[in-house]
Amino acid sequence: KAGVTQTPRYLIKTRGQQVTLSCSPISGHRSVSWYQQTPGQGLQFLFEYFSETQRNKGNFPGRFSGRQFSNSRSEMNVSTLELGDSALYLCASSLASGGRSTGELFFGEGSRLTVL
């Protein structure tokens, strides 16, 4: 069974540009979550999607957005990039969402974004 796939693995952008990251969850998983990982702030929750609906959102500015498609694949977008957006962006999938699930997540290898 294939794991969570994230593309691209590495990318370099300049301030003011925008970026789109892609995530393909494990087959059969309908919930996709995104996390930002930085040395200073650690792992921070961005948002979660389930059945194409955003179910939860972390404390990030509106420049950070996402969506989920009918096949459960997800994308996140960051507009007007800032230097502080440099981070490893991790996508994770799970079978279910909400109170019925335990919250166990399966992570991809991440997309490492560098903003110059």
Place this chain on the structure above:
Amino acid sequence: AQSVTQLGSHVSVSEGALVLLRCNYSSSVPPYLFWYVQYPNQGLQLLLKYTSAATLVKGINGFEAEFKKSETSFHLTKPSAHMSDAAEYFCAVSVSSGSARQLTFGSGTQLTVLP
């Protein structure tokens, strides 16, 4: 609000020695708790999870953790460290937020294994 605290951002042990990584949680309801491991330039891999069944949980690679409600702890242990255990370890608690669940992670513990 629920949270986790990992004591010690860096831990060093000798190969063959006991590994003990500490995690304390704060939760107003019975928590779901997890330990994840992250190797350089990779994502997070689930080591083990506590979901209110047995309090002693066995995971992959010889790791185990014990849920102690009285101490609000979920420490990770391995009897004998191996060089391949060198990585960063994250404790996490599952938080219910409305209709969704999300993981709240500790700040991580970098484990170094000395030859």
